Amino acid sequence: MERLALIGSFFFTLLIATQGSITSATVLARKGHEPKFGALAGGLLALLSGVVAALAAAQMGFGGWPIVLAGGLGSLGALTALWRLTPDLAQQGHALPTGEHMQRNLAARKVRSAIMRWLFAASIGVALLALTVLFWTIINKTVGLVAVQYSVPPTELLLNGAPCGHELDELPNEALVDVLAENVRVARLRVHLLADIAQAAQNQWAQLSPQAVSEVLQGKKYPPSLANVPINKLDANQTAALLVENLPRAQIEKILFDEVVQPEVVSSWTLWESIAHREKIEAEATATYPNANVVWRSWLNKDFLTGQLDPRKADVTGVRPAVKGSLMLIAITILFALPIGVGAAIYLEEYATDTWYNRIIQVNINNLAGVPSIIYGILGLAIFVRFLEHITSGQAFGFNTANGRTVLSGGFTLALLILPLIIINAQEAIRAVPNSLRQASYGLGATQWQTIWHHVLPYALPGILTGTILAISRAIGETAPLILVGGATYLTQDPDGPFSIFTALPLLIYRWTTLPQAEFRNAAAAAIVVLLIMLLTLNSIAVLLRNRFSRRLA
Amino acid sequence: MSQEAIITRTARPALVFGRPQHPPVLTKRARPTETAIQAFLFLCGALSIVTTITIVFVLGRESLHIVTSKYIDASGQVHTIKVWDFFNTLQWQPHRYKVGIAPLVSATMMSSAIAMLVALPLGLGSAIYLSEYASAKTRQIVKPVLEVLAGVPTVVYGFFALQFVTPLLQDLLGHETVEIFNVASAGLVMGIMILPLVASMSEDALSAVPRSLREASHGLGATRLETTLQIVLPAALSGIAAAFIIAISRAVGETMIMAIAAGARPNLALNPFESAWTMTGYIASISGGDLAFDTLDYNSIFAVGLLLFLLTLGLNLLSRQFVARFRAVYE
Structure with missing residues (x-):
C-alpha cells in the first residue's frame, strides 16, 4: 500500500514537473527571453520535482534506495519532458512548420540546445568537483584533532619525589636535569649519551661504555671532575647533567617523551569533524579515554618525513625509507629508460625506412603503451626477480641479498613500463624538428649521426625532457608492478644501494589504506600528500625546463 | 693520344699542377x-x-605449467588441472584446485561497466563542451585541471574510493x-579516473572535424546542438569509438583501485554492492608478500x-583500427 502511494505520488510529481517545465520554458522562450532562461526555469523545476519526490518518499518512511531513486527519476522525467517539447509537425500537414508553429518550434529547439549546453558544462563540473573532493578527502585526513594518551602525563613527571605540576617547556634547565635523572633509568640515559652526544652506532656501545668521559666525549662539554670517570660509572644525575649540557632543549624533551611520557594517539578525527564538532569530540574523548588529551595534530610533520617505519603505530611511523626507495627506483628507471627510449625514438624517426620490421616495432611500441601496468609487474616477477635473481640480488657482484626483490628489479620493471611512453613522446619531439635544419647540416657535410647529435637532439631536447618527466611522474605513482616485484611495506633500515630490498611511497599508501587500524588512514593521507608534492615538483621542473630551453632556442 | 690524356687515365699519375691527384671516390665511404x-639505436x-x-x-x-603439472596437496593427494576446468567450473579457489575463471571475469566486467557508465557520458559531455562550446580561455583553464585528474596516481584513487565514496554509498x-569493500564504489571512482582520458581523446576527434562542416550546418539554420549531435558527432564517431575502447581497456587493466576498494573474494553474484575479486585485484592481493614459487597460486597469477x-591487447588493436579509419577520412 505504501509502495503504491509512493509510486502514485511520484507520478503525480512527474506530471506536474512535466507540465510546469514545458509551460515555463515555452512561455519564456516565446516572450522573446533568451532560451537559456527557459531552460534554467525548466531545469529548476526538474530539480524541484526531484526534491519533492524524494521528500514524499521520505515522508512515507522510505530510506536509502527509494529516496535516491525517486529523486533521480523525478529529475530525469522532468528533463525528458523538457526535451520532448518540440511540437508535433505532422498536425499541420506541412513538411515544414510555418507561422506560429515555426516560432514555437524554433523556441523549443533553442531551449533544447541550451539545456544540453548546461548538461555538457555540468559533466566538466562533475570532473572538477571530483578533483576537489579528492583533494579535500586527503587534506581532511591529514590534519585534525587526536586524543593522546600518556603513560605518564608530562605534568606528573617526578621532580624531587613529587609530580612537577608543569608542562616540560615551563621547566628551567636545572629542573630538567632532575626530571631526567629521576624519571629515566640510568642505563637508558647512558645510551642516549653514547648515541646522541657521541654519535656512536649501536654496535660500538659495549666497547665505549667502559671508557672515560674525556675519551668518549672528546670536544664536547663536560665538567673537568668527570674527565676520568668511565661512562658506565656515571650516576643518573651526572649523566642527565651531561645530556642537558650538550643537547638542545628540544632533544631533551624528546628523550623524556620517548622514554617516559610515551604519548600514544588513541583516536583521531577528520579536519571537518574537528572544526564542526569540537565540543562533542572532547566530550566523547573524556568519556572513552579519561586520561587522554585532545590536541590538534598534523599527520604530515617533520618526524613523519624523517622517521623510520613502524608497522604497528601510525602516530610514530615515518616515511623516510619509502621516499628514499622511491627516489632510488626513479634513478634506476631514468638511467635505463631514458637512453634506450631516446635511442629507439631516434632510430624510428631518423633511420627507420618503411620496412615490415620497422612497422612491427612501431605498432608494437604503441601496443606496449596500452598494456596494464600489472602485466609488467608479472614480467618483472618472472624475469628480474626469478630468472635474473643472480644479478638483481647482487650475488654475482658479491652482495648477499636474500632474493631478487631488490631496488634494481623494481627499477628495471618500471623502466620497461615507461619505455613506450618515453619513446612515443620523444618521437613526437623529434618529428617536430624542422627538416631544413637537417638539410642545412647535411649540406655542410655533416654525417647523419653528427646531424642528429649536434642539431636534431638539442632542438628536440625540451620536448624529450618534458615527455620523460611526465613518464617518470607516472612511474613514481605506480604501485601494482611494485607489489608483484615484491616491494616490502616494512623495513628496519633504509635501502642503501641497488641490491637492497626496498619499499616505495605508493606501496606504503596501499598498505596503510588497507590496514584495519583507523590511524593508519591518517598516515596514508599524509604519505599521499608527500607523493603528490613529489609529483608536483617534477611537473614544475618539466614546465621550467621546457620554458628555459625553448627560450634559448627561439 | 696526347700525354695529358694518358695522365688522366692512369691510376697513379705523375704530379700535375692544380689538379686532383686521383679521381674522386664517389661511392659511400664506410x-x-x-x-x-645505427646498430645500437636499432637494438x-x-x-x-x-x-x-x-x-x-x-x-x-x-x-x-598449470595444465602440465601435478599438484600434491598437504594430504598427499595429487591434483591435475585441464584447460577445460577454467571455463567449466564456477569457483575460483586455486588453493583448493578449483580454477573456474568466471567469478573474476564477471567482477571485472561489472566494475568496468560501472566505470564506463560514469566515464563515457561525462567524458563525452566534457569533450563536446570543450570542443564545441567553450571559449579559448575556459579551455585553457579546464584542460590542465583535467590533466591533473589524469595524473593522480591510481593508489590515491583507491584511497579516495575507500575513504569517501564507500562511506557516501x-x-x-x-x-x-x-559492504565496506564493494565493486560499485571502486567502479565509480575508476570512472572518474578514466574520464580525462575519454575527454581528451574524444576532444581530439571532435576538433579534427573540419570547420566547414559546422559552418555548412549553421548556414542551413541548425542550432549548435543540432550541429554537434547530427553533424560533428557522426563525423568524429570512429575517433570517439577508439576513445571508448581504450577506456574499456584501461578499466579492465586497472589494479590499485580494485585491490583497495573492491575487496578480496571470488564472487559470481552480480551485486555491485558486494565485494568481489576482479582479475587485476586477484593478482595484486595474492602476490603481496612472499608468494611461494611453483605453487598453483603462483602459476594462476600468470x-x-x-x-x-590478451583482452587489453585485443581492445587496443581494435581501437587502433578505429583511429586509422578516422585518420584516413580527415587527414
Missing part, C-alpha cells in the same frame, strides 16, 4: 662509428619486441546493503595475467 651507432627499438615476446613467453609458459543506501593481456 663509417664504422656511424654503422655501430633500442628492437628491445620493445623483446619485451613483448618475453611477456607472451613468460605468461604462456607459466600458464602452461553506505550513508545513501544503508550499511546493510553496501594464467589470469595472460587472459588480461
Whole structure:
C-alpha cells in the first residue's frame, strides 16, 4: 500500500514537473527571453520535482534506495519532458512548420540546445568537483584533532619525589636535569649519551661504555671532575647533567617523551569533524579515554618525513625509507629508460625506412603503451626477480641479498613500463624538428649521426625532457608492478644501494589504506600528500625546463 | 693520344699542377662509428619486441605449467588441472584446485561497466563542451585541471574510493546493503579516473572535424546542438569509438583501485554492492608478500595475467583500427 502511494505520488510529481517545465520554458522562450532562461526555469523545476519526490518518499518512511531513486527519476522525467517539447509537425500537414508553429518550434529547439549546453558544462563540473573532493578527502585526513594518551602525563613527571605540576617547556634547565635523572633509568640515559652526544652506532656501545668521559666525549662539554670517570660509572644525575649540557632543549624533551611520557594517539578525527564538532569530540574523548588529551595534530610533520617505519603505530611511523626507495627506483628507471627510449625514438624517426620490421616495432611500441601496468609487474616477477635473481640480488657482484626483490628489479620493471611512453613522446619531439635544419647540416657535410647529435637532439631536447618527466611522474605513482616485484611495506633500515630490498611511497599508501587500524588512514593521507608534492615538483621542473630551453632556442 | 690524356687515365699519375691527384671516390665511404651507432639505436627499438615476446613467453609458459603439472596437496593427494576446468567450473579457489575463471571475469566486467557508465557520458559531455562550446580561455583553464585528474596516481584513487565514496554509498543506501569493500564504489571512482582520458581523446576527434562542416550546418539554420549531435558527432564517431575502447581497456587493466576498494573474494553474484575479486585485484592481493614459487597460486597469477593481456591487447588493436579509419577520412 505504501509502495503504491509512493509510486502514485511520484507520478503525480512527474506530471506536474512535466507540465510546469514545458509551460515555463515555452512561455519564456516565446516572450522573446533568451532560451537559456527557459531552460534554467525548466531545469529548476526538474530539480524541484526531484526534491519533492524524494521528500514524499521520505515522508512515507522510505530510506536509502527509494529516496535516491525517486529523486533521480523525478529529475530525469522532468528533463525528458523538457526535451520532448518540440511540437508535433505532422498536425499541420506541412513538411515544414510555418507561422506560429515555426516560432514555437524554433523556441523549443533553442531551449533544447541550451539545456544540453548546461548538461555538457555540468559533466566538466562533475570532473572538477571530483578533483576537489579528492583533494579535500586527503587534506581532511591529514590534519585534525587526536586524543593522546600518556603513560605518564608530562605534568606528573617526578621532580624531587613529587609530580612537577608543569608542562616540560615551563621547566628551567636545572629542573630538567632532575626530571631526567629521576624519571629515566640510568642505563637508558647512558645510551642516549653514547648515541646522541657521541654519535656512536649501536654496535660500538659495549666497547665505549667502559671508557672515560674525556675519551668518549672528546670536544664536547663536560665538567673537568668527570674527565676520568668511565661512562658506565656515571650516576643518573651526572649523566642527565651531561645530556642537558650538550643537547638542545628540544632533544631533551624528546628523550623524556620517548622514554617516559610515551604519548600514544588513541583516536583521531577528520579536519571537518574537528572544526564542526569540537565540543562533542572532547566530550566523547573524556568519556572513552579519561586520561587522554585532545590536541590538534598534523599527520604530515617533520618526524613523519624523517622517521623510520613502524608497522604497528601510525602516530610514530615515518616515511623516510619509502621516499628514499622511491627516489632510488626513479634513478634506476631514468638511467635505463631514458637512453634506450631516446635511442629507439631516434632510430624510428631518423633511420627507420618503411620496412615490415620497422612497422612491427612501431605498432608494437604503441601496443606496449596500452598494456596494464600489472602485466609488467608479472614480467618483472618472472624475469628480474626469478630468472635474473643472480644479478638483481647482487650475488654475482658479491652482495648477499636474500632474493631478487631488490631496488634494481623494481627499477628495471618500471623502466620497461615507461619505455613506450618515453619513446612515443620523444618521437613526437623529434618529428617536430624542422627538416631544413637537417638539410642545412647535411649540406655542410655533416654525417647523419653528427646531424642528429649536434642539431636534431638539442632542438628536440625540451620536448624529450618534458615527455620523460611526465613518464617518470607516472612511474613514481605506480604501485601494482611494485607489489608483484615484491616491494616490502616494512623495513628496519633504509635501502642503501641497488641490491637492497626496498619499499616505495605508493606501496606504503596501499598498505596503510588497507590496514584495519583507523590511524593508519591518517598516515596514508599524509604519505599521499608527500607523493603528490613529489609529483608536483617534477611537473614544475618539466614546465621550467621546457620554458628555459625553448627560450634559448627561439 | 696526347700525354695529358694518358695522365688522366692512369691510376697513379705523375704530379700535375692544380689538379686532383686521383679521381674522386664517389661511392659511400664506410663509417664504422656511424654503422655501430645505427646498430645500437636499432637494438633500442628492437628491445620493445623483446619485451613483448618475453611477456607472451613468460605468461604462456607459466600458464602452461598449470595444465602440465601435478599438484600434491598437504594430504598427499595429487591434483591435475585441464584447460577445460577454467571455463567449466564456477569457483575460483586455486588453493583448493578449483580454477573456474568466471567469478573474476564477471567482477571485472561489472566494475568496468560501472566505470564506463560514469566515464563515457561525462567524458563525452566534457569533450563536446570543450570542443564545441567553450571559449579559448575556459579551455585553457579546464584542460590542465583535467590533466591533473589524469595524473593522480591510481593508489590515491583507491584511497579516495575507500575513504569517501564507500562511506557516501553506505550513508545513501544503508550499511546493510553496501559492504565496506564493494565493486560499485571502486567502479565509480575508476570512472572518474578514466574520464580525462575519454575527454581528451574524444576532444581530439571532435576538433579534427573540419570547420566547414559546422559552418555548412549553421548556414542551413541548425542550432549548435543540432550541429554537434547530427553533424560533428557522426563525423568524429570512429575517433570517439577508439576513445571508448581504450577506456574499456584501461578499466579492465586497472589494479590499485580494485585491490583497495573492491575487496578480496571470488564472487559470481552480480551485486555491485558486494565485494568481489576482479582479475587485476586477484593478482595484486595474492602476490603481496612472499608468494611461494611453483605453487598453483603462483602459476594462476600468470594464467589470469595472460587472459588480461590478451583482452587489453585485443581492445587496443581494435581501437587502433578505429583511429586509422578516422585518420584516413580527415587527414
